[in-house]
Amino acid sequence: MNAVPKTPTSGATIHRGENGTLRNSRGELLNIDYGLGGITTQMRSRSLGDDLHSDSMVLNLGPAHPATHGTVRIVAELSGEKIIDADVEVGFLHRGFEKMCETVDYNQVLPYTDRLNYVSPLINNVGWCLTIEKLLQVRVPKRAEYIRVIMSEISRVSDHLTCLGASAMELGAFTVMLYFMQARESIWELIEEVTGARLTISYCRVGGLKADLTEGFTERAHAAFAKVRTQVAAGDRLLSRNRIFMDRMCDVAPLTAEQAIEWSITGPLLRACGVNYDVRKAFPYSCYEEFEFEVPLGTKGDNYDRFLVRMQELEQSLRICEQALKNLPGGPISVDDPHIVLEPKDRVYGSIDGMINHFEMVIKGVQPPVGDVYLPVEGGNGELGFYTVSDGSGRPYKVHVRAPSFIHMGSVRKLLIGANIADVVPTFGMVNMIGGECDR
Amino acid sequence: MDTNQQLDYIAMENGRSTALIELLKAKFGAQLLSAAVELGDAVVEIKRPEMLAFFQLLRLDSDLAFNMCISVTATDYVDSRPERFEMVYHMLSLTNLYRLRIKIAIPEEAAEVDSIMSFWPGANFMEREVWDMYGIRFAGHDDLRRILMYEEFVGHPLRKDYPVQGKQPRVALRAPEVRNTAVDMQRGDLVRIGGRIKT
Numbered sequence: 001m002n003a004v005p006k007t008p009t010s011g012a013t014i015h016r017g018e019n020g021t022l023r024n025s026r027g028e029l030l031n032i033d034y035g036l037g038g039i040t041t042q043m044r045s046r047s048l049g050d051d052l053h054s055d056s057m058v059l060n061l062g063p064a065h066p067a068t069h070g071t072v073r074i075v076a077e078l079s080g081e082k083i084i085d086a087d088v089e090v091g092f093l094h095r096g097f098e099k100m101c102e103t104v105d106y107n108q109v110l111p112y113t114d115r116l117n118y119v120s121p122l123i124n125n126v127g128w129c130l131t132i133e134k135l136l137q138v139r140v141p142k143r144a145e146y147i148r149v150i151m152s153e154i155s156r157v158s159d160h161l162t163c164l165g166a167s168a169m170e171l172g173a174f175t176v177m178l179y180f181m182q183a184r185e186s187i188w189e190l191i192e193e194v195t196g197a198r199l200t201i202s203y204c205r206v207g208g209l210k211a212d213l214t215e216g217f218t219e220r221a222h223a224a225f226a227k228v229r230t231q232v233a234a235g236d237r238l239l240s241r242n243r244i245f246m247d248r249m250c251d252v253a254p255l256t257a258e259q260a261i262e263w264s265i266t267g268p269l270l271r272a273c274g275v276n277y278d279v280r281k282a283f284p285y286s287c288y289e290e291f292e293f294e295v296p297l298g299t300k301g302d303n304y305d306r307f308l309v310r311m312q313e314l315e316q317s318l319r320i321c322e323q324a325l326k327n328l329p330g331g332p333i334s335v336d337d338p339h340i341v342l343e344p345k346d347r348v349y350g351s352i353d354g355m356i357n358h359f360e361m362v363i364k365g366v367q368p369p370v371g372d373v374y375l376p377v378e379g380g381n382g383e384l385g386f387y388t389v390s391d392g393s394g395r396p397y398k399v400h401v402r403a404p405s406f407i408h409m410g411s412v413r414k415l416l417i418g419a420n421i422a423d424v425v426p427t428f429g430m431v432n433m434i435g436g437e438c439d440r
Numbered sequence: 441m442d443t444n445q446q447l448d449y450i451a452m453e454n455g456r457s458t459a460l461i462e463l464l465k466a467k468f469g470a471q472l473l474s475a476a477v478e479l480g481d482a483v484v485e486i487k488r489p490e491m492l493a494f495f496q497l498l499r500l501d502s503d504l505a506f507n508m509c510i511s512v513t514a515t516d517y518v519d520s521r522p523e524r525f526e527m528v529y530h531m532l533s534l535t536n537l538y539r540l541r542i543k544i545a546i547p548e549e550a551a552e553v554d555s556i557m558s559f560w561p562g563a564n565f566m567e568r569e570v571w572d573m574y575g576i577r578f579a580g581h582d583d584l585r586r587i588l589m590y591e592e593f594v595g596h597p598l599r600k601d602y603p604v605q606g607k608q609p610r611v612a613l614r615a616p617e618v619r620n621t622a623v624d625m626q627r628g629d630l631v632r633i634g635g636r637i638k639t
Contacts, residue, residue, distance in 0.1 A: 090565075090587065090588070091586075091587055091588035091589065091590075094588040094589065096597060098573075098598060099597055099598060099602075099604060100604075102604075103604055134479055134480075135479065137479070261507050261508050261534060262507065262508070262560055262561055262562060263561055263562040264508055264509050264510065264560065264562030264563070264566075265562070266508075275534065277534055282537055283537070283539075371478060371479065372478075372515075372528075373478075373479050373481065374481060374511075374530055374539075374541060376510075383510065385510065385511060385530070387511065387513060387528065387530070389515055391520075397515075398515045398516075400511065400513040400528075402510060402511040402530070406565060406569075407511075407562060407565060407566070409565065410562055410564050410565035410566075411562065414561075439588060440588070
């Protein structure tokens with residue numbers, strides 16, 4: 001091995017071998033990638049030679065770095081502190097969601113959708129059920145639609161609280177993280193009360209819901225919303241005009257509206273660039289046209305705008321919830337069609353046709369007509385769309401998820417080039433990649 | 441089924457989609473293999489050789505202005521169709537709020553389409569995903585690597601002939617010269633295990 005002395009001023013002598021390996025004076029390998037993530041460095045030689053110190057440094061962030069919450073690897077090429085190129089690797093959490101969906105029936109896909117964006121699983125449930133209902137051409141009763149809206153908005157609040165709290169913590173504001181986690185806890189208690197689970201809830205069903213709201217839900221929801229508002233206001237006071245926070249966020253990783261659109265960015269990231277596109281307004285689903293809410297827009301499209309847009313959306317989501325709770329209509333929560341939803345148990349045990357329908361549903365499942373359908377909903381991070389092909393059997397022939405996180409990760413390279421190494425953390429926090437959704 | 445349970449927002453989207461289909465028919469005419477409104481979605485089928493011109497007009501024409509590529513995916517019809525794969529593109533026009541689904545049938549022997557990255561750079565990851573999952577190549581894509589799977593993965597998992605429980609060969613160590621040093625670590629004298637001091 002031809003060992004070449006490198007940077008003799010730095011104390012320990014580093015020898016460069018072939019393939020960019022670095023060894024110390026005892027011949028031990030320095031740039032080891034143990035596969036555990038962390039940060040390993042590797043020097044890359046440029047043609048000008050070593051003495052001019054014109055090397056760029058390759059810095060490997062992740063896949064298990066704490067700031068990459070979730071699993072993603074960013075291989076950044078640095079010139080000093082500036083990122084001159086970055087390669088974003090995703091896929092570490094790939095579980096074959098789309099392949100598994102082809103092996104189960106339409107209702108059994110729901111637990112898999114819980115694990116897409118696991119911070120707001122209810123929105124995924126709603127998106128999937130609406131897609132199949134569009135294929136079946138049924139519309140669930142109004143009460144079910146309202147409950148779906150309430151649950152989606154509650155989930156959006158929890159999604160944004162997690163994103164903002166985690167990002168604040170990564171910039172040193174640990175108090176805000178604790179406040180927001182407390183607020184999220186009160187939201188999750190509501191979810192737990194209605195659905196029986198906190199994270200993987202599987203609450204919706206094709207053609208309706210698993211269960212109605214619990215008694216006294218409205219009062220407890222209002223109490224929880226008051227708590228969320230208090231905590232968010234406290235976080236707002238601590239962060240929004242905080243000098244350190246603003247220095248880290250303002251003008252970092254900006255995008256113009258045109259760039260954001262051509263990079264297929266949706267959701268809070270797109271709205272931070274000033275583009276007024278919200279699926280709930282543009283393509284209303286599940287009665288969203290009946291609610292009054294505003295779409296917060298940013299002006300500069302930098303990280304600070306992304307933060308502010310999410311903070312504003314919290315309040316708008318709570319507004320929608322309150323309107324829905326106030327005007328919550330009565331009536332059934334599932335469509336009255338034994339070929340779409342399971343029969344009630346008294347009919348299953350009390351009548352022969354009820355039992356036949358029950359068996360048919362359990363064995364064959366929902367059988368939508370042949371066709372394909374795409375339906376978008378507004379997820380926590382952007383447009384969440386399901387594209388499904390039905391061949392007329394009880395199992396989906398193909399499922400494709402338009403996962404906003406995955407598509408946003410495609411633009412992270414563009415966001416990072418030109419930024420400083422310290423900007424990776426807030427930028428990545430504001431992109432809010434959710435591993436389950438990104439890698440599927 | 442109760443008639444007022446019918447999807448009225450399909451009817452709402454129908455109007456916009458019908459207008460879009462009429463517009464597309466006027467602009468492209470014979471190029472479209474089919475153009476219809478299905479369940480409220482505007483769907484067109486085009487031929488593989490004409491796709492670049494078609495997408496270019498979608499992007500640049502001011503009446504259409506499809507400025508966002510929503511998703512790129514494919515479907516494998518291995519047993520049911522002569523041309524095995526069908527590329528499925530979803531496009532969105534934020535100015536006109538049009539949504540369009542474009543389908544292109546491609547045979548297995550020539551599983552390659554043109555990349556639309558030059559019109560919509562956001563299609564980069566989506567096309568890499570289709571290559572990874574279905575093995576369809578994209579001509580003109582400058583960075584066509586696997587994205588969700590690892591480089592050593594054999595086959596394309598979303599193809600219908602890939603088994604659900606498919607096994608993969610073991611991947612060789614990427615840095616075989618690196619030895620696990622954890623086995624050399626020695627416990628300090630003061631660590632108590634099970635009530636006795638281990639030396």
